[in-house]
Amino acid sequence: MVQSLREILSIENSDKTSLQEVFSSFKSFKGDEDIEIFLQKKAIPNEEQNISRTYLIINDEKWEKNEIQIDGYFSLALKVIKLDDISNTKKKSIAKSTDHDDVAAYLIGQLARSKDTDKGMGKLVLEEALSRIKSSQDLVGGRIVYLDCKEAVKPYYEKHGFKELQNNPGDNTLWQMYRII
Template sequence: MALNVISLNDIIRSAKLEEDIKRLLFSFSSLKSQDSTGADDVEYFLHTKAIQFEKLDLARTYLVMSTFKSKPILVGYFSISNKPLTIPNKQFSKFSTTLKKRLTGVGHKTEQSTFIIKGYLLGQLGKNYSEESLKANCCSGSDLLALAYQKITLAHKIVGGRILYLECENVPKVINFYKSNGFSQIEEFETENGYCMMVKSLKDIL
């Protein structure tokens, strides 16, 4: 089945009733897991924050649609922000010499003693685990990443950038998924939320 990517911003601008938009967003359900709360965050963002983030221009959310029994269904989504990766100098100084050299090749230090790499934040990536979406069985996490790469490639042509990065829980299944899709973990780095940092050079997706 074909996958269609629809901008949430375009839907909002189409003058549809917000109740109808929310009904579509609430058709998304994450996979519940005892050892992970990240899936709950992905669901919570789409249900309660995505529309606000669009209106404030904080991020762009894209809905991935397909059809099942001739009915359009939401099978997944992703959100992207044009946001540089910022690493406080206190943490950067603890990195290994090898890692510092790698990062210095794509970023720079600022006057505020932070290290910055221009790029894009993949803020959210989620497959819909609702009963209807699972029956359609037409979308994987790797499919969603490939669609996100297409949007990031377009953005890169306009404003540039060096990396794509994301934060994820320190859960082996999640980390291994991103590593299998070409991301590297900054092992010495932990975000304010206690998450792991995964990065990928934009050269690898352009």
């Protein structure tokens, strides 16, 4: 089951402390501390400040027993991509023109599956994120999905249609990836 953090927080009597405990128990498949810290410390404030939207993939079997186990999650936001340092060929592919120095994009800020899930859950989480983005695209337009990723998961995103934009100028450990939808 996919549940929006926004909806959970809007429920009367929602207990942020209990939610934080559930978030603290989440351990990502790759043991990525940044992904775990985002969920534990930034997801709720970002949600409340309308910076991003976080969606939780909740284990159905545990839910039926009135327990919450997060099998995965993703966080979406909007971002402006600067195209100044991009080749004209790539710029035209992304922006449909070389006249633009930037383009609006849907940002997958976080995407993770739990270490307790089976292979295939990551693909499900990514498909859910892209489905939400597609719904937004139908309402407001846009054609680019963007994410930053570490070298280790770059091949995974390439397998799912993402292309290399460039190495993140401020952080040599992250790659900027995009996908046209």
